[in-house]
Amino acid sequence: MSSVSSPYISPSASVNRMMLNVIMALVPGTLAYIWYFGYGLIINLIVAISCALLFETSILLLRKRPLKPYLSDYSAIVTAWLFALCIPMHSPWWLIVTGIGFAMIAGKHLYGGLGFNPFNPAMVGYVVILISFPKDMTTWFLPMQVSSGSLSFIDSLYFTLGLLEPQQWDALTSATPLDQYKTGLGMNLMISEIRQSPVFGDFAGVGWEWIANWWFLGGVFLLYSKTIRWHIPFAVISGMLLISLIFYVVDPDSVASPGFHLFSGGMMLGAFFIATDPVTAATTTRGRLLYGFMIGALVIIIRRWGGYPDGVAFAVLLANMAVPLIDYYTQPRVFGVNPPEDH
Amino acid sequence: MSTNPSVFRFHGGLHLDGRKTESLTRPLQHASLPSELIIRVSQHIGEPNIAAVKVGDYVSRGQLLAESSELVSAPVHAPTSGTISAIEERPVAHPSGKSALCFILIPDGKDTRYEYDQGWCNTHDLQPSDLLRLIRAAGIVGLGGATFPTEAKLTRANQQKINTLIINGAECEPYITCDDILMQTHAAEVIRGVQLLQTILQPQQTLIGIEDNKPLAIKAMQQALQQSALPHTSIKSIPTLYPSGGEKQLIKLLTGHEVHSTQLSFEIGVFCQNVGTCFAITEAVDHCQPLTSRIVTVTGPGVKNPGNWVTRLGTPVSHLIELAGGYSVQQPKLVMGGPMMGLNLSSDQIPVVKATNTILVLDHLDQPTAQECVRCGQCAEVCPAQLLPQQLYWYSKTRQFELAEQYHLFDCIECGCCAAVCPSHIPLVQHYRFAKSEIWEQRRKTYNADRSRKRHEFREARLLKQKQQDEEKRRLKREALAAKAAEQQKAQAADSSATPTIDAVQAALDRVKARKKAQLVEPKNTSNLTPDQQRQIDEANSRRKNINQDKS
Numbered sequence: 001m002s003s004v005s006s007p008y009i010s011p012s013a014s015v016n017r018m019m020l021n022v023i024m025a026l027v028p029g030t031l032a033y034i035w036y037f038g039y040g041l042i043i044n045l046i047v048a049i050s051c052a053l054l055f056e057t058s059i060l061l062l063r064k065r066p067l068k069p070y071l072s073d074y075s076a077i078v079t080a081w082l083f084a085l086c087i088p089m090h091s092p093w094w095l096i097v098t099g100i101g102f103a104m105i106a107g108k109h110l111y112g113g114l115g116f117n118p119f120n121p122a123m124v125g126y127v128v129i130l131i132s133f134p135k136d137m138t139t140w141f142l143p144m145q146v147s148s149g150s151l152s153f154i155d156s157l158y159f160t161l162g163l164l165e166p167q168q169w170d171a172l173t174s175a176t177p178l179d180q181y182k183t184g185l186g187m188n189l190m191i192s193e194i195r196q197s198p199v200f201g202d203f204a205g206v207g208w209e210w211i212a213n214w215w216f217l218g219g220v221f222l223l224y225s226k227t228i229r230w231h232i233p234f235a236v237i238s239g240m241l242l243i244s245l246i247f248y249v250v251d252p253d254s255v256a257s258p259g260f261h262l263f264s265g266g267m268m269l270g271a272f273f274i275a276t277d278p279v280t281a282a283t284t285t286r287g288r289l290l291y292g293f294m295i296g297a298l299v300i301i302i303r304r305w306g307g308y309p310d311g312v313a314f315a316v317l318l319a320n321m322a323v324p325l326i327d328y329y330t331q332p333r334v335f336g337v338n339p340p341e342d343h
Numbered sequence: 344m345s346t347n348p349s350v351f352r353f354h355g356g357l358h359l360d361g362r363k364t365e366s367l368t369r370p371l372q373h374a375s376l377p378s379e380l381i382i383r384v385s386q387h388i389g390e391p392n393i394a395a396v397k398v399g400d401y402v403s404r405g406q407l408l409a410e411s412s413e414l415v416s417a418p419v420h421a422p423t424s425g426t427i428s429a430i431e432e433r434p435v436a437h438p439s440g441k442s443a444l445c446f447i448l449i450p451d452g453k454d455t456r457y458e459y460d461q462g463w464c465n466t467h468d469l470q471p472s473d474l475l476r477l478i479r480a481a482g483i484v485g486l487g488g489a490t491f492p493t494e495a496k497l498t499r500a501n502q503q504k505i506n507t508l509i510i511n512g513a514e515c516e517p518y519i520t521c522d523d524i525l526m527q528t529h530a531a532e533v534i535r536g537v538q539l540l541q542t543i544l545q546p547q548q549t550l551i552g553i554e555d556n557k558p559l560a561i562k563a564m565q566q567a568l569q570q571s572a573l574p575h576t577s578i579k580s581i582p583t584l585y586p587s588g589g590e591k592q593l594i595k596l597l598t599g600h601e602v603h604s605t606q607l608s609f610e611i612g613v614f615c616q617n618v619g620t621c622f623a624i625t626e627a628v629d630h631c632q633p634l635t636s637r638i639v640t641v642t643g644p645g646v647k648n649p650g651n652w653v654t655r656l657g658t659p660v661s662h663l664i665e666l667a668g669g670y671s672v673q674q675p676k677l678v679m680g681g682p683m684m685g686l687n688l689s690s691d692q693i694p695v696v697k698a699t700n701t702i703l704v705l706d707h708l709d710q711p712t713a714q715e716c717v718r719c720g721q722c723a724e725v726c727p728a729q730l731l732p733q734q735l736y737w738y739s740k741t742r743q744f745e746l747a748e749q750y751h752l753f754d755c756i757e758c759g760c761c762a763a764v765c766p767s768h769i770p771l772v773q774h775y776r777f778a779k780s781e782i783w784e785q786r787r788k789t790y791n792a793d794r795s796r797k798r799h800e801f802r803e804a805r806l807l808k809q810k811q812q813d814e815e816k817r818r819l820k821r822e823a824l825a826a827k828a829a830e831q832q833k834a835q836a837a838d839s840s841a842t843p844t845i846d847a848v849q850a851a852l853d854r855v856k857a858r859k860k861a862q863l864v865e866p867k868n869t870s871n872l873t874p875d876q877q878r879q880i881d882e883a884n885s886r887r888k889n890i891n892q893d894k895s
Contacts, residue, residue, distance in 0.1 A: 005686075006686070007759030279718050283731065284720070331731060335601065336728070
């Protein structure tokens, strides 16, 4: 197989370029995140990315693989970045190390590394710590715009390193809009009553809705640069809108609007950045639509009936699991095999 | 007779950088004769040829050099006059760089033509059967690259009703311009070839498909078509999209019909032929000229003056490179054919054959290191066969050939679109070629094993049958003998004189018995002694007796 044979045209696209595009597309939303929620995200990102690179390097050494080609595909950075965006601000360092460790070792390299992992590594890491450390994973800070104060960069760093007592910042923390909505509904409150809380903005959470807009913009860049195809984001969003619309039309008092769902939690990030991970997504055209629709529908089902306020991570992992089946049953008709009736 | 923009689409395909202008800046030239021509004995798909001339023979241009009596074959003719100096193995264009039997022809520079007998070719009143004979005798093969003997294809197609004749002028691969320049300069001859094909096939319509990046060729062809006034023939401008020149892709583009993956195109009433082949047919029929030359594009970033040359078959690549001004790079990489499907040449001493449309000189061939497949699915988007290349790659790599076949590996036309877009830079087509050859090898082994087993079983059965037959024969013989004996007995019983005979037999048996009995008693060495010997023995015995008594 070593001899060179046709075609002799070198592809201009590369995996590294794709990953760089994803990182570039993440920048605007990340900046908006920092604008609304403070420096904590920067520290999260720094800890998560360095941790991911460290794990990646050591596993590659253990697996006796060359470092440069694997490290320069930037996939570890993308995984760490997505992970950092999912976890709460000012998470303790050990939480990040655990999550990233699980993502890189169990989620990725135990399966054989990039290209062989059936589950989205970032979501594997996130779900592991979400289930294992529920308290730490639900300590969310208020957006600075509606909060009585905010942490400085040094405070954030100390917080992450465990040098500050979390209790003294209780006033700055609050449940996320999705969480409040779930708790409120549990207390038989009307949507209109729940939305009295200052964390709600125009149609979703303050800050969150604008961050979601920026994720959308990043997604448009990914589509434009042909890093991703439209099928998965379109199917995720339409699946979500369709299912939530059905519930909303039936009972608008106790069900949040489709718009609220769209701009809350990990919806937009998930649709454009997480569900579109090519390695773990369906590959056929029809399969991608089905896979995306499944994620969108599952998010609403989990948000409505599940034990967690948001369901993007679980929905993505469940859909990942179905990918081999989806791909098998959505194979395109091969040219010249059972052609449709001729003209 | 007009450009019809209404064409059907095929799935996938690539918009490639054409790179065709380089070789179109110069007019079509005639390549000079090299110092020696290396003419492959077999230049077609099918049964191999057998040499018809010997070393040392003087041959003229167009004289038969090699042919085969098999159905699927095409003879080879001398490209110029000269002497056959050797018939030997020479490196040829082949995926694994192997050698093949070639005639070495030293041209004498006179280029005299071989005069065929009257009736070999005839410009008037040719019947389809005459045309077929002539096309075969002229050694014409599909010049689009497949090199399938044209006469064999026509004969098989003629057994069906052909509704549509398609003339392939797409020339979709980058760099290649030989068909383009042929249509620009020899449109009338191409159209004449189309007319001859129509005579043979009697199609209801003829469609000439040309990619829309060849406006000059389309114009020239339209003019020639108008002058010829061929009925039911039209030129269709098709969008420039690789691989529109693939036979099944072109048929889909022009007719909307999809050739079934197990079918040949003429089974749905469509016959496809390349423009170069049409020109070759005209040459044979109207000018009594067998296929001894073709247009070759010499181009690429590694050659100084790209262009097109009418080249004698057998011309070494190095000679064409010289005509094109030589190499412009330090380490040129040679490809016979286009950059998508061409063959990598091991040296420039390899000769031009009937299949050679292009000599592409690249400055580098290095393939970047492949990364793992990330299942992005871009390969599936561009695949004109609507396959799932990522699945095929996975099954080929892990040697799950049965699954690869289930995913229609053999519908892959190796166009290279998938590999050209793969962000992981995986040489996908190499993997498919490997899988295909492994499967063929397996099939060959299975076939051989089956055949051996069948032969063994047949032998066993044959031996068993033989044995049974022998036994039957013996039994019949025994029975016959017994019957004969019984008959004799009966006859003897009837005859009274038979009794003494039985006595005589009995007497003989008794004698034999007595003799045997006598033989059973072995004679001792003490019998038959003389009286003197007997006396001595007695004396010795008495002495022994005395001694024994003394002892006691």
